[in-house]
Amino acid sequence: xxxxxxxxxxxxxxxxxxxxxxxxxxxxxxxxxxxxxxxxxxxxxxxxxxxxxxxxxxxxxxxxxxxxxxxxxxxxxxxxxxxxxxxxxxxxxxxxxxxxxxxxxxxxxxxxxxxxxxxxxxxxxxxxxxxxxxxxxxxxxxxxxxxxxxxxxxxxxxxxxxxxxxxxxxxxxxxxxxxxxxxxxxxxxxxxxxxxxxxxxxxxxxxxxxxxxxxxxxxxxxxxxxxxxxxxxxxxxxxxxxxxxxxxxxxxxxxxxxxxxxxxxxxxxxxxxxxxxxxxxxxxxxxxxxxxxxxxxxxxxxxxxxxxxx
Ligand SMILES: [Zn+2]
Numbered sequence: 001x002x003x004x005x006x007x008x009x010x011x012x013x014x015x016x017x018x019x020x021x022x023x024x025x026x027x028x029x030x031x032x033x034x035x036x037x038x039x040x041x042x043x044x045x046x047x048x049x050x051x052x053x054x055x056x057x058x059x060x061x062x063x064x065x066x067x068x069x070x071x072x073x074x075x076x077x078x079x080x081x082x083x084x085x086x087x088x089x090x091x092x093x094x095x096x097x098x099x100x101x102x103x104x105x106x107x108x109x110x111x112x113x114x115x116x117x118x119x120x121x122x123x124x125x126x127x128x129x130x131x132x133x134x135x136x137x138x139x140x141x142x143x144x145x146x147x148x149x150x151x152x153x154x155x156x157x158x159x160x161x162x163x164x165x166x167x168x169x170x171x172x173x174x175x176x177x178x179x180x181x182x183x184x185x186x187x188x189x190x191x192x193x194x195x196x197x198x199x200x201x202x203x204x205x206x207x208x209x210x211x212x213x214x215x216x217x218x219x220x221x222x223x224x225x226x227x228x229x230x231x232x233x234x235x236x237x238x239x240x241x242x243x244x245x246x247x248x249x250x251x252x253x254x255x256x257x258x259x260x261x262x263x264x265x266x267x268x269x270x271x272x273x274x275x276x277x278x279x280x281x282x283x284x285x286x287x288x289x290x291x292x293x294x295x296x297x298x299x300x301x302x303x304x305x306x307x308x309x310x
Pocket of ligand 1 (some may be wrong): 172
């Protein structure tokens with residue numbers, strides 16, 4: 001049997017066929033039709049058939065379709081996904097009608113966690129927090145082997161815990177949410193600051209060559225020994241650790257998995273475990289919390305979505 005995974009993003013929809021070992025057999029992509037869930041679901045059904053064809057299987061081999069949506073999911077319904085303009089969309093009912101196979105849908109951060117638990121860095125663990133450092137900060141929690149969903153599936157928005165009192169406004173309406181300080185976007189802001197204050201420095205010359213101020217630029221300067229990058233990375237890591245410590249105190253996971261492009265940088269992840277150990281309640285008297293990088297990479301969304309129907 002094969003399993004289909006659907007990663008619904010604000011830019012694109014990715015569909016892949018996955019085998020029982022978590023291997024991606026094929027992948028199809030299309031631009032997300034924003035604000036038109038019916039059109040999007042019809043597109044997903046088409047992409048599903050294409051993914052099965054490309055993998056070299058017949059439709060009879062499909063055990064089910066699992067999807068990850070960028071928002072709140074309550075059972076079979078995507079209740080609130082403002083990035084793509086979906087409100088109260090009966091996703092599974094409609095996709096099952098179009099495909100004839102069982103379907104499941106979950107929040108995309110939860111799907112990324114499922115991928116790590118089933119096939120990646122969190123295999124064998126029952127208490128896991130996943131933190132994804134992207135445009136914002138996504139979080140998901142496995143508690144005693146069960147995904148934390150909360151009332152109406154709306155739990156797990158750790159990116160919107162307040163960590164400072166600086167008065168910076170978050171997209172959610174609150175001030176000083178963690179994601180303002182710990183996201184990849186926050187590191188990019190620090191990169192821009194270095195470029196502006198030291199226009200003759202290492203960072204500025206790399207940024208000029210690349211034509212951007214991304215995390216890639218930042219870590220290239222860091223790896224070249226740039227002092228500004230060293231100082232800013234340490235400050236950024238303290239901001240990341242602020243939220244990780246809150247998560248460790250709240251959930252005491254065995255393991256925190258950090259995902260997102262910048263998490264693949266060894267210099268990014270290495271100090272976090274010690275920062276968490278220094279600050280969590282109980283010190284060495286309470287169980288240690290490991291902090292590791294995610295291992296499932298770019299296709300975690302597809303593979304994790306498919307885990308829901310395995
Ligand atoms: Zn917020």
